[in-house]
Amino acid sequence: MAGVALAGIKVVEYTTMVAGPYCGKLLADLGADVIKVEPPEGDPARAFGPFPDDKPHPEKSALFLYNNTSKRGITLNLKTAEGKELFTRLIQWADALIDNYPPGHLASIGFNDEVIQKLNPRLIHTSITPYGRTGPRAQVKGDELTLAHASGLGNLLPVRSVDTNRAPVKPGGFQIAYQSALNAAVVTMAALIGRGKTGKGRIIDVSMQEAIMGLLRPGIASSRYQRATWSRVPDRPPAMGRMKTSDGYLVLGAVEDNHFRILREMMGNPPWMAGDQWLNMAYRSHHLMDIAPMMDAWMEKQNMKEISEKLAKQGVPIGPINSIKDVMENKQYAFRHYFTEVEHPATGKYKYPGWPYLMTASPPQVSRPAPLLGQHNEEVICRELNYSREGYRQLRKSGAFRKIQR
Amino acid sequence: MKDNTLPLEGIRVGDFSWVWAGPFACMLLAMLGAEVIKVEGHKRTDLMRHSVIWPLADPAPANVPPNQGLAFNSVNMNKKSLTLDLSKPEGALLAKQLAAKCDIVIDNMRAGAMERVGLGYEALRKLRPDIIVLSSGSRGKEGPERDFPGYATIHNAIGGVAYVTGYPDDAPSTTVGDTDLMNATTAAFILLAALHHRMQTGEGQFIDYSQCEGVTSLAGEMALGYQMTGRIPERMGNAHPYYAPHNVYRCWGVDRWLALEIHSDIEFAALARVIGKPELAQGRRFKTMRARKRNERVLDRIIEEWTRQRDRDWMVNEFCQAGLAAAPSRDWQDIYADPHLRARDAFIKVQHPEIGPLELVGVPWKMSDYTPPPNRAPLLGEHNDYVLRRILGLTEQQVKELREKDVIN
Numbered sequence: 062m063a064g065v066a067l068a069g070i071k072v073v074e075y076t077t078m079v080a081g082p083y084c085g086k087l088l089a090d091l092g093a094d095v096i097k098v099e100p101p102e103g104d105p106a107r108a109f110g111p112f113p114d115d116k117p118h119p120e121k122s123a124l125f126l127y128n129n130t131s132k133r134g135i136t137l138n139l140k141t142a143e144g145k146e147l148f149t150r151l152i153q154w155a156d157a158l159i160d161n162y163p164p165g166h167l168a169s170i171g172f173n174d175e176v177i178q179k180l181n182p183r184l185i186h187t188s189i190t191p192y193g194r195t196g197p198r199a200q201v202k203g204d205e206l207t208l209a210h211a212s213g214l215g216n217l218l219p220v221r222s223v224d225t226n227r228a229p230v231k232p233g234g235f236q237i238a239y240q241s242a243l244n245a246a247v248v249t250m251a252a253l254i255g256r257g258k259t260g261k262g263r264i265i266d267v268s269m270q271e272a273i274m275g276l277l278r279p280g281i282a283s284s285r286y287q288r289a290t291w292s293r294v295p296d297r298p299p300a301m302g303r304m305k306t307s308d309g310y311l312v313l314g315a316v317e318d319n320h321f322r323i324l325r326e327m328m329g330n331p332p333w334m335a336g337d338q339w340l341n342m343a344y345r346s347h348h349l350m351d352i353a354p355m356m357d358a359w360m361e362k363q364n365m366k367e368i369s370e371k372l373a374k375q376g377v378p379i380g381p382i383n384s385i386k387d388v389m390e391n392k393q394y395a396f397r398h399y400f401t402e403v404e405h406p407a408t409g410k411y412k413y414p415g416w417p418y419l420m421t422a423s424p425p426q427v428s429r430p431a432p433l434l435g436q437h438n439e440e441v442i443c444r445e446l447n448y449s450r451e452g453y454r455q456l457r458k459s460g461a462f463r464k465i466q467r
Numbered sequence: 468m469k470d471n472t473l474p475l476e477g478i479r480v481g482d483f484s485w486v487w488a489g490p491f492a493c494m495l496l497a498m499l500g501a502e503v504i505k506v507e508g509h510k511r512t513d514l515m516r517h518s519v520i521w522p523l524a525d526p527a528p529a530n531v532p533p534n535q536g537l538a539f540n541s542v543n544m545n546k547k548s549l550t551l552d553l554s555k556p557e558g559a560l561l562a563k564q565l566a567a568k569c570d571i572v573i574d575n576m577r578a579g580a581m582e583r584v585g586l587g588y589e590a591l592r593k594l595r596p597d598i599i600v601l602s603s604g605s606r607g608k609e610g611p612e613r614d615f616p617g618y619a620t621i622h623n624a625i626g627g628v629a630y631v632t633g634y635p636d637d638a639p640s641t642t643v644g645d646t647d648l649m650n651a652t653t654a655a656f657i658l659l660a661a662l663h664h665r666m667q668t669g670e671g672q673f674i675d676y677s678q679c680e681g682v683t684s685l686a687g688e689m690a691l692g693y694q695m696t697g698r699i700p701e702r703m704g705n706a707h708p709y710y711a712p713h714n715v716y717r718c719w720g721v722d723r724w725l726a727l728e729i730h731s732d733i734e735f736a737a738l739a740r741v742i743g744k745p746e747l748a749q750g751r752r753f754k755t756m757r758a759r760k761r762n763e764r765v766l767d768r769i770i771e772e773w774t775r776q777r778d779r780d781w782m783v784n785e786f787c788q789a790g791l792a793a794a795p796s797r798d799w800q801d802i803y804a805d806p807h808l809r810a811r812d813a814f815i816k817v818q819h820p821e822i823g824p825l826e827l828v829g830v831p832w833k834m835s836d837y838t839p840p841p842n843r844a845p846l847l848g849e850h851n852d853y854v855l856r857r858i859l860g861l862t863e864q865q866v867k868e869l870r871e872k873d874v875i876n
Contacts, residue, residue, distance in 0.1 A: 066664040091660050110708070111692030111700075123695055127687035191792075193833065198807040202730075202792035206705055206713060210726035211794035213802050215715070219633040219640030228715035228724050229796050230704050232642055233631025236649075239685035241831075243652040248832045250659035251499040254666065255474025264835045271813055271831035274802065276645035278828040279487070279515075279538035284799035286537055286825070291799055292722070302620065303629075303638060310639055312624040314617075373615040380621035380679075382639050384699045385689045388627040396610035399680050400690070411694050414687045417650070417680035418657045419607070422672035423664045 066423035067093035070253060073155040074098065074132065075148075078106050079238035080189045080269060081161030082128035084245040088157075089131035090416065090425040096151065096441055097134045101464040103434045104129075113408060119434060120407035124235075126431045127413060130403065134432025135441050136462045139170050143461035148172070150446045152180045156256075157249055161189040164199050174264055184262040185252040189245050193268030203269065208237045212273035213281065221302060222293045229293055240276065241269040301349075303382070304357060309365040314378035318342055323375045327368075328359050405430035438462050471838050473500025478662065481506060481569035482546065483562075483586065485513040487619065487644065488678060489575035489603050490542045491651035496571070496658065497545040498830050498839055504569070504854055505543060505845065506562060509550035509876035512847060515539035533847045534821050540844045541827050542648070544815070548845035549854045550876045553584045558874045562586055564859050567594035570665075571658055575603040578613045588673040597671035599661045603654055607677035617678065619646040626682020627689065634704045650681040711759040712738070715796055716771045718779035724796040725779050727770070727786060735759065737789045742773040817843035848876045 070093040074085040082097070082104070089095040097104075106125040113121055138144040152158060158177070160167060167173065167188075177186055188194060191203030192211075209215040209231035216229045231237075245267045252263045274281065283289055301313040315324045318340045325334055334352050338344045360368070369381045381387065389400065389412065397419065400412040416425045442448045442456065456462070478501040482493040490505070490513065497503040507513050516533040549565070552558040563585055566572050572591060574581050581587050581602065588600040602608055605617035620641035623629045633640040654676055665671055683690070689700045705726070707713040712735075713728045729735050732755065736748035747769070753759045759766055774782060779795050786793035795801070802808065803826065815829040830839050855861045855869070869875050 066660045069667065070663075087656060111688070111696050113695040115696055121695075123691035124688040127691055192807060193811055195833070196807045196810040198787070201787045202790065203794065204728055204730070204792055206707070206715075206728045207726045207792045207794040210715065210724070210796040213797045213799050214642065214645065215726065216724075216796045216798050217643045219637065220643065221640075225722055227634065228705065228717065230633060230640070230715070231726075233628055233633075233700075233702065234686050234689060236628065236642075236685060240649055240652065243649065243656060244831050246656045247495055247652060247659065248499070248830075248834065250656060250663065251474040251496075252834065254659060254663055255472065255476070255500070257666070258476075259472060261836070263837070266833040268811070268813075268831050271808075271811070271829075273645075274808075274813070274828050275831045276648040277643070277799065278541040278648070280643065281799045281802055282537040282541045282825070282827055285803055286822075303624075303641060305638065310624075312621045312629070312641055314621055316618075373612070376614070376616060378616040378618055378621055380617060380625040382624040382629045382641075383627050384630045385627045385686065385693045386699050387630075388625070388683055389690060389693070391625070393606050393610045393612035393615075393677075394680065394683075397607050397677065397680070399677075399683070408695075411691055414683050414690050415680075416657075417653060417677045417684055418601075419675040420657070420661065420672055421674075422668075422670045423661065 066091040066420070066425070070094065070157065071155045072096070072157045072159060073151045075158065075160040075162065075167075077104050077161060078109075079124070079128055079235045080241040080245070081159050082106065083239055083242035084159050084187070084189065084249070085132060086128050086130055087242065087246040088249070090427060091423070092428070095132040096437070096445070097129060097132045097432060098148065098151065099134060099136050099434065101136045101138050101462065103136075107434070118407070126405060126408065126411075129431035130413065130427045131429055132432055133437035133441060134435065135438045136435040138461055138463060141460050143456050143459040145171060147442065147446065147456070147461060149180060152177060152184065154445055155181065155184060156253060157185040157187065159187045159189070159245065159249065163202070164188070164190050164194040178262060178264070182262055183256065183260055185249055185256065185265065186262070187245050187249045187265040187267060189241050189267045189269065191269050193271065194266045205235055205237050206231050208269050208273065212237070212270045213277050214273050217291060217293050220293060225294055237269055237273055241267060241272040244272045244275070301356065304360045306360055306363045306365040306368065310382040311365050311369050312380050312382060313360075313372075316342070316378070320377045321345065323377050324372065327372060328356075331355065401427060403427050403430050406433065435462060471836055473837065473840070475500035478502070478571070479569045480504065481566050481572040483572065483574040483576070483581065484603065485575065486515055487538070487542055487647035488651045488654070489573055490515070491648045492603070492654040492658070493546065493573060494542055494544055495652065495655040495830070500840075501571075503546040504549055504565065504850070505546045506549050506551055506565070507847070508552045508554070508558075509848060510552065513539060515542070516847065532821065534819075540819065540822075540825065543844035544817070544827065545840045545842040546845055547850035547854065548848055549851055550848040552874050555872070555874050557869060557872060559584045559586070561855070561859065561874070563590070563594060565854065566591050566598070568858055569598070570662065571599045571601070573601045573603065573654070573658070577616070578604060578608050592671065595671070597665055597669055599658060599665060599671050599674070601654060601658055601674040601676055603650070603676040603678065605678055607680070608675045619644045622646050622650070622678040622682050625679040627686050628682050631686075631689065631700055631702055633702045635702045639702060646678070646682060649685070650676075650678045653681050653684070706763070709756060709760065711756070711763040712766050712770055714767050714770075716767070716774040718774050718782065719777055720779070723779045725774065725783055726794050726796055728792045730792070732756065734791055738786070738791055741785050741789050741791075742770065744769070815839055815841055817841060819843050820846070851875050
């Protein structure tokens with residue numbers, strides 16, 4: 062048995078790009094019945110790529126394919142009365158509604174909180190927005206770049222910059238959206254579990270900015286109460302952090318005294334770090350800069366993967382800064398069958414990243430590839446919303462599923 | 468119906484984890500109403516109890532008392548604290564008895580450590596067949612690298628995200644510890660999914676969590692993109708594959724910056740008006756997204772000429788008023804002052820008996836009929852009597868004996 066942990070949970074997902082879709086994917090890969098509602102032109106992620114051989118194609122976007130596994134997909138033109146009627150019925154069908162449209166969007170098409178709640182008083186409605194639905198910045202637009210910097214993460218990157226004339230940077234990829242999706246999934250699950258007691262639905266407002274701030278909580282508190290000034294150019298901490306090797310970079314965290322001793326032995330006990338004082342963390346934290354250039358010079362002669370493995374085997378925290386290719390070749394990931402092959406009708410087979418959790422009783426799985434645009438229109442309308450074949454044909458003629466031709 | 472029913476009321480969690488990743492997972496559950504009991508040895512306490520966040524005026528503060536570490540106080544809110552010396556047989560036995568009264572047990576010790584004190588999944592399952600146990604490790608519990616240790620930055624590196632963070636012509640960059648809390652969020656999610664499964668079927672389970680893999684799961688499009696194009700995704704700084712302008716610009720002052728991202732021609736025309744150069748949106752060089760991307764460097768220079776002479780927060784306000792996505796590159800001291808976050812009650816006020824009043828970052832969600840529990844992190848052993856007597860049913864005398872034997876503090 063697989064993909065069963067959330068069997069029986071019905072989710073409508075009205076989402077775009079990453080934050081909403083990844084939340085839906087988390088639930089869908091565990092067996093929730095997730096129906097993704099796209100506008101007739103499709104989720105913008107379909108136009109985003111990367112694409113096979115760099116040829117844009119709405120069914121072949123890596124971003125869309127990854128974030129929409131295990132879901133069924135329908136298109137709805139929510140400007141038409143028929144489209145609205147179908148959306149109404151989906152809200153009544155669902156246990157949870159996930160949306161990441163800007164605050165006020167659903168209300169503007171006739172589905173404000175009161176309407177939705179009246180349609181389905183048991184519904185858990187999770188809304189993910191850049192700055193949350195309330196407050197003076199609620200209507201401000203925000204995406205990966207601005208939210209990374211608004212939340213206090215970007216300002217610290219790149220860590221150990223040599224050049225302050227260069228601007229701080231965002232983390233790579235879609236980290237802000239993914240983290241927001243995770244928070245949305247946590248609170249949606251909790252609300253679904255809690256609903257059992259009262260039967261009452263909830264409205265959940267997830268702020269992407271606050272999701273990232275939430276990750277920085279220890280540092281934010283320390284900055285305020287200990288008046289520490291953080292910047293992307295700190296002195297070298299007791300842990301060595303990023304170091305350059307002959308063929309790439311790694312992160313070394315020989316923080317504890319015994320880690321440092323092992324490292325010293327690996328370096329051949331050079332005379333400039335021979336004294337016993339170097340095995341004292343407090344001493345190191347004050348004096349490490351004195352020997353940092355020699356350590357760097359030694360490390361630059363090492364091979365990234367070899368030295369990482371050698372030191373890790375002796376219990377020293379260390380890891381190579383892997384490209385995604387390195388990650389896909391990692392032996393430990395292979396042992397845990399982390400990557401999972403998914404066959405999609407338009408692209409064929411690729412290896413998708415799986416899940417960091419191995420579960421003994423209810424493991425996740427990709428139960429189906431990401432939906433083609435409108436692939437499940439008929440199936441969902443007839444099977445879940447109980448329309449007849451004829452009813453479906455009429456809806457199709459009405460333009461409920463497609464762009465209105467002008 | 469009672470207002471403010473916390474969704475996880477009635478769920479009990481045994482928290483045998485420490486530092487950041489495990490404790491924050493449990494804190495998320497605690498903020499949603501679970502009763503979380505944090506178990507530490509009073510001699511082997513959570514390191515974060517003594518930890519401040521580097522750097523400080525004194526780079527190695529030696530004597531932070533065990534209740535005053537701000538890192539600890541930030542990631543253990545609304546929990547209860549039990550001290551138990553697990554190396555003593557009495558301590559291990561009590562831990563087992565407690566675990567048997569928990570719905571969920573979580574640890575982030577090294578592979579095999581929980582088994583050695585009799586708290587492995589197989590042992591706990593005999594005491595409570597439907598228990599859910601999550602073991603959160605650097606690389607996972609089995610496999611060729613299962614004994615390799617790691618920290619947040621190392622997981623960020625191994626998982627593939629550090630490689631794409633930074634400037635293309637410079638070194639890659641890890642992030643700053645947030646990877647632990649991200650993994651904690653994933654762990655909290657999967658625990659709730661397992662809890663739902665148990666409520667439906669009565670079946671408990673063991674969850675083996677890899678923090679390196681947690682990073683890679685948030686880079687799915689990169690793995691697929693690499694296979695589709697044969698190209699390894701590289702660092703892009705603040706740039707975007709299609710959008711321009713999309714960068715961080717220097718403002719008036721020392722090390723002051725703002726972020727600006729333009730997603731459409733209409734937005735670009737608005738930007739051009741704000742910086743007093745409406746003609747930019749007309750000419751061939753910048754009219755379309757593709758043209759702007761092609762001439763991005765010139766465009767960035769034009770924008771920065773304007774921003775570098777002006778105040779950051781004033782400009783952000785102007786841009787936002789014009790409907791654009793703009794934000795200051797905030798440092799951490801900035802965050803508490805922000806009126807938007809104030810209006811949203813993004814911080815939780817607690818009264819700490821040793822530190823005094825504290826405002827800590829709250830949870831990133833608002834929920835109807837929900838007020839986040841305003842409780843601080845527990846003092847070391849603060850709930851020993853509650854846990855031992857109320858949950859485990861020990862007598863006052865028995866607790867006293869445990870204290871005398873130095874099993875608890």
